[in-house]
Amino acid sequence: MSEAQSFYDLCPLDKKGEPFPFSQLKGKVVIIVNVASKCGFTPQYKQLQELSEKYHDKGVEIIGFPCNQFGRQEPGNAEEIASFCSLNYGVSFPVLKKVDVNGSNADPVYVWLKSKKSGLLGFRGIKWNFEKFLIDREGNVVERYGSITNPTSLEPSIEKLL
Template sequence: MSTPTSFYDLAPSDAKGQPFDFHQFEGKVVVIVNVASKCGFTPQYKGLEELYQKYHDKGLEIIGFPCNQFGHQEPGTDEEIASFCTLNYGVTFPVLKKVDVNGDHTDPVYKYLKSKKAGLLGFKGIKWNFEKFIIDRKGEVVSRFSSVTTPESLAAEVEKLL
């Protein structure tokens, strides 16, 4: 894939390996989070789903990207991950194909996000599972939050952007 010129040029693979075109999110607020099933932050799935349910009808989308790069806390297959999310947390937002968020095989979505919004003290890499990015209705990456930031605490910013 050539270098994307906008957020909407991205098209990662869904859990079944099919293209998941971000053009469908034009005009919406999007939260992107790297997720894992066996992490201390895994209960954030509940808060993410609650945020999704509360604001989805107003234009919020949440996209989960499973990642096994931090403590091997996402060892399952894409099918196992999807089943886990549904059965344990009632997740209805899209959880896509497992990706790398750092290193030589970084998914283009994460290359793009990290190039637009550095973390604490200018750190570009993703530090751990459940790091969150917020993209506004114009496709601009406006915020980045660490793993310790709860989904519930994103509500005020999401409301403002909606």
């Protein structure tokens, strides 16, 4: 699926290994974020959950992709990750299967996202955990935010897209 023509052609796997077709996200504003349980930015789960609670019914979907590529900060299996997210942050948004976001084994979602929006100074790769991609209702990558960007600071951009 690395030859996806649009955001809606992508179909990553959920935490159980089942297809999670992005075609079900048509018409929604989507935030894609690579997450980790043992990172200095892990408390961002709280703000991501707050955004989800505030905007889900208005058409916003947050999708987390656990990744262990940065400092081995997501060592858990799918069950451990789900339990951590639920117990510590009350996460109700989808946290999918653990993936690579860089390198030859990068998940097609991240290959596609990085091809549409480079990071700081044109850098294409993901630099660390909790990078965020904002996708509009038509499946276009509108913005890319670094790890240090607090999720709640995305609210004005989300409001604009709604």
